[in-house]
Amino acid sequence: MKKRIITISREFGSGGRSIGKALADRLNLTYYDKELVKKVALETGFDPQFVEEQGELAPGKSRFSYIFGPQGIPGVMNGLSATDFLWTIQRQVILQLAEKEPCVIVGRCSDYILKDRPDALHVFIHADMSYRADRIVRLYGESEKSPEKRLNEKDTKRKINYNYYTQQDWGMSQNYHLSLNSGVIGPEKCVQIISDLFLQE
Numbered sequence: 001m002k003k004r005i006i007t008i009s010r011e012f013g014s015g016g017r018s019i020g021k022a023l024a025d026r027l028n029l030t031y032y033d034k035e036l037v038k039k040v041a042l043e044t045g046f047d048p049q050f051v052e053e054q055g056e057l058a059p060g061k062s063r064f065s066y067i068f069g070p071q072g073i074p075g076v077m078n079g080l081s082a083t084d085f086l087w088t089i090q091r092q093v094i095l096q097l098a099e100k101e102p103c104v105i106v107g108r109c110s111d112y113i114l115k116d117r118p119d120a121l122h123v124f125i126h127a128d129m130s131y132r133a134d135r136i137v138r139l140y141g142e143s144e145k146s147p148e149k150r151l152n153e154k155d156t157k158r159k160i161n162y163n164y165y166t167q168q169d170w171g172m173s174q175n176y177h178l179s180l181n182s183g184v185i186g187p188e189k190c191v192q193i194i195s196d197l198f199l200q201e
Contacts (some may be wrong), residue, residue: 003198004102005120011171012154013132013147015182015190016125020106023193027198030103036093043089051086056086087165107158111176113168123197124176124188131183 006023010016017033024031034052041048060112087109094113097103098120105114111122132149143150160189173179178197180190 001118003119003121003200005098005114005117006104006115006194006198007120007122008104008106008125009111009123009170009176010107010125011127011132012151012158013136014125015129015135015187017106019125019182019187019190019194020104022187023194023198024104026191026195027102028033030097030101031106032097033106036090036097036105038107039093039097040086040090043093044086044167046082046086051090076133109162109165112162112168121178121194122176123194124171124173124179125182126179127181127183 006020006027006029008016008020008023010019020033021031023029035045037048037052040046041051044051090108091113094108094110097105098114098117111120111124114120115122129148129151132151136150137147145153160168162168170176179193182190182195185193
Protein backbone atom coordinates (compact mmCIF):
# COMPACT_ATOMS: atom_id res chain seq x y z
CA MET A 1 0.00 0.00 0.00
CA LYS A 2 1.28 3.46 -0.87
CA LYS A 3 2.48 5.38 2.16
CA ARG A 4 0.91 8.71 3.11
CA ILE A 5 2.15 9.25 6.67
CA ILE A 6 5.68 9.40 8.12
CA THR A 7 6.33 9.28 11.86
CA ILE A 8 9.72 10.40 13.12
CA SER A 9 10.94 9.18 16.50
CA ARG A 10 14.36 10.44 17.53
CA GLU A 11 17.10 10.65 20.09
CA PHE A 12 17.59 14.15 21.43
CA GLY A 13 20.15 16.01 19.32
CA SER A 14 20.07 13.55 16.42
CA GLY A 15 18.36 16.01 14.08
CA GLY A 16 15.12 14.06 13.78
CA ARG A 17 13.01 17.19 13.94
CA SER A 18 15.01 18.89 11.15
CA ILE A 19 14.88 15.72 9.06
CA GLY A 20 11.11 15.55 9.53
CA LYS A 21 10.68 19.18 8.43
CA ALA A 22 12.91 18.66 5.38
CA LEU A 23 10.90 15.56 4.45
CA ALA A 24 7.62 17.45 4.69
CA ASP A 25 8.98 20.21 2.47
CA ARG A 26 10.42 17.77 -0.07
CA LEU A 27 7.30 15.60 -0.28
CA ASN A 28 4.81 18.46 0.07
CA LEU A 29 3.32 16.95 3.24
CA THR A 30 1.84 18.77 6.22
CA TYR A 31 4.33 18.87 9.10
CA TYR A 32 3.16 18.32 12.68
CA ASP A 33 5.47 19.14 15.56
CA LYS A 34 4.78 22.50 17.20
CA GLU A 35 1.48 22.48 15.32
CA LEU A 36 0.55 19.23 17.07
CA VAL A 37 1.39 20.79 20.43
CA LYS A 38 -0.96 23.71 19.66
CA LYS A 39 -3.79 21.35 18.72
CA VAL A 40 -3.39 19.28 21.88
CA ALA A 41 -3.22 22.46 23.98
CA LEU A 42 -6.47 23.65 22.40
CA GLU A 43 -8.20 20.34 23.10
CA THR A 44 -6.99 20.03 26.70
CA GLY A 45 -6.95 23.65 27.80
CA PHE A 46 -3.36 23.19 28.96
CA ASP A 47 -0.70 25.79 28.27
CA PRO A 48 1.25 24.91 25.06
CA GLN A 49 4.52 25.01 27.01
CA PHE A 50 3.17 22.42 29.45
CA VAL A 51 2.04 20.19 26.56
CA GLU A 52 5.42 20.47 24.86
CA GLU A 53 7.41 19.76 28.02
CA GLN A 54 5.21 17.04 29.51
CA GLY A 55 3.90 15.30 26.39
CA GLU A 56 7.05 13.20 26.01
CA LEU A 57 8.23 13.04 29.60
CA ALA A 58 7.90 10.49 32.37
CA PRO A 59 4.27 10.16 33.53
CA GLY A 60 3.38 11.42 36.99
CA LYS A 61 6.69 13.22 37.46
CA SER A 62 5.55 16.80 36.97
CA ARG A 63 4.46 19.06 39.81
CA PHE A 64 1.23 19.65 37.85
CA SER A 65 0.42 15.95 37.91
CA TYR A 66 0.89 15.75 41.65
CA ILE A 67 -1.63 18.54 42.20
CA PHE A 68 -4.35 16.25 40.90
CA GLY A 69 -3.02 13.13 42.56
CA PRO A 70 -2.58 9.71 40.96
CA GLN A 71 -6.28 9.30 40.17
CA GLY A 72 -7.02 12.89 39.22
CA ILE A 73 -10.15 14.68 40.41
CA PRO A 74 -13.46 12.84 39.90
CA GLY A 75 -15.47 14.57 37.18
CA VAL A 76 -12.42 16.55 36.02
CA MET A 77 -10.35 15.26 33.07
CA ASN A 78 -12.41 12.06 33.32
CA GLY A 79 -10.73 11.32 36.65
CA LEU A 80 -7.34 10.93 34.95
CA SER A 81 -4.06 12.42 36.11
CA ALA A 82 -2.86 15.39 34.06
CA THR A 83 -0.30 13.29 32.20
CA ASP A 84 -2.75 10.47 31.43
CA PHE A 85 -5.36 12.98 30.27
CA LEU A 86 -2.72 14.64 28.08
CA TRP A 87 -1.80 11.25 26.58
CA THR A 88 -5.44 10.43 25.83
CA ILE A 89 -6.08 13.70 24.01
CA GLN A 90 -2.70 13.57 22.26
CA ARG A 91 -3.55 10.10 20.94
CA GLN A 92 -6.95 11.27 19.68
CA VAL A 93 -5.41 14.26 17.90
CA ILE A 94 -2.76 12.11 16.19
CA LEU A 95 -5.39 9.63 14.99
CA GLN A 96 -7.49 12.49 13.64
CA LEU A 97 -4.55 14.08 11.83
CA ALA A 98 -3.64 10.76 10.21
CA GLU A 99 -7.19 10.47 8.89
CA LYS A 100 -7.29 14.07 7.72
CA GLU A 101 -4.31 14.31 5.34
CA PRO A 102 -0.88 12.99 4.31
CA CYS A 103 1.61 14.26 6.86
CA VAL A 104 4.85 13.97 8.83
CA ILE A 105 4.42 13.64 12.61
CA VAL A 106 7.37 14.05 14.96
CA GLY A 107 7.51 12.20 18.28
CA ARG A 108 4.66 11.84 20.78
CA CYS A 109 4.53 8.03 20.44
CA SER A 110 2.99 8.56 17.00
CA ASP A 111 4.70 5.42 15.66
CA TYR A 112 2.85 3.32 18.24
CA ILE A 113 -0.45 5.17 17.96
CA LEU A 114 -0.45 4.63 14.18
CA LYS A 115 1.16 1.17 14.21
CA ASP A 116 -1.90 -0.50 12.68
CA ARG A 117 -2.05 1.81 9.68
CA PRO A 118 -0.54 0.15 6.58
CA ASP A 119 -0.06 3.58 4.98
CA ALA A 120 2.32 4.80 7.71
CA LEU A 121 6.12 4.65 7.54
CA HIS A 122 7.81 4.66 10.95
CA VAL A 123 11.37 5.97 11.28
CA PHE A 124 13.78 6.23 14.21
CA ILE A 125 16.70 8.69 14.00
CA HIS A 126 19.70 8.21 16.27
CA ALA A 127 23.37 9.17 16.39
CA ASP A 128 26.49 8.76 18.47
CA MET A 129 26.76 10.72 21.72
CA SER A 130 29.63 12.90 20.45
CA TYR A 131 27.69 13.95 17.34
CA ARG A 132 24.58 14.79 19.34
CA ALA A 133 26.52 16.60 22.07
CA ASP A 134 28.25 18.81 19.53
CA ARG A 135 24.97 19.49 17.76
CA ILE A 136 22.96 20.60 20.82
CA VAL A 137 25.75 22.96 21.91
CA ARG A 138 25.76 24.54 18.44
CA LEU A 139 21.95 24.80 18.39
CA TYR A 140 21.07 25.58 22.00
CA GLY A 141 24.33 26.81 23.53
CA GLU A 142 26.13 25.76 26.68
CA SER A 143 24.45 25.22 30.05
CA GLU A 144 25.58 24.37 33.56
CA LYS A 145 24.97 20.71 32.71
CA SER A 146 27.30 18.89 30.38
CA PRO A 147 25.90 18.14 26.91
CA GLU A 148 26.10 14.43 27.68
CA LYS A 149 24.03 14.83 30.84
CA ARG A 150 21.42 16.88 28.99
CA LEU A 151 21.17 14.21 26.30
CA ASN A 152 20.87 11.37 28.80
CA GLU A 153 18.22 13.13 30.87
CA LYS A 154 16.05 13.99 27.87
CA ASP A 155 16.32 10.54 26.29
CA THR A 156 15.65 8.79 29.61
CA LYS A 157 12.45 10.78 30.08
CA ARG A 158 11.32 10.00 26.53
CA LYS A 159 12.10 6.32 27.05
CA ILE A 160 10.13 6.11 30.30
CA ASN A 161 7.15 7.88 28.73
CA TYR A 162 7.19 5.65 25.65
CA ASN A 163 7.57 2.43 27.64
CA TYR A 164 4.81 3.43 30.07
CA TYR A 165 2.21 4.19 27.40
CA THR A 166 3.15 1.60 24.76
CA GLN A 167 4.65 -1.29 26.79
CA GLN A 168 7.38 -1.36 24.15
CA ASP A 169 11.05 -0.40 24.19
CA TRP A 170 11.80 3.07 22.84
CA GLY A 171 14.42 2.98 20.10
CA MET A 172 14.15 -0.78 19.55
CA SER A 173 14.61 -1.32 15.81
CA GLN A 174 11.78 -3.87 15.62
CA ASN A 175 9.29 -1.09 16.43
CA TYR A 176 10.15 0.87 13.29
CA HIS A 177 10.38 0.27 9.55
CA LEU A 178 13.65 2.18 9.33
CA SER A 179 16.38 3.13 11.81
CA LEU A 180 19.01 5.61 10.62
CA ASN A 181 22.22 6.95 12.19
CA SER A 182 22.18 10.60 11.17
CA GLY A 183 25.72 11.11 12.48
CA VAL A 184 27.09 8.55 10.04
CA ILE A 185 24.72 8.95 7.10
CA GLY A 186 24.14 12.69 7.39
CA PRO A 187 20.76 14.46 7.64
CA GLU A 188 20.48 15.10 3.89
CA LYS A 189 21.05 11.45 3.03
CA CYS A 190 18.53 10.42 5.70
CA VAL A 191 15.94 12.63 4.00
CA GLN A 192 16.74 11.06 0.65
CA ILE A 193 16.51 7.48 1.94
CA ILE A 194 13.21 8.05 3.74
CA SER A 195 11.78 9.95 0.80
CA ASP A 196 12.72 7.21 -1.67
CA LEU A 197 11.15 4.55 0.53
CA PHE A 198 8.02 6.65 1.09
CA LEU A 199 7.49 7.09 -2.65
CA GLN A 200 7.75 3.41 -3.46
CA GLU A 201 4.48 1.80 -4.52
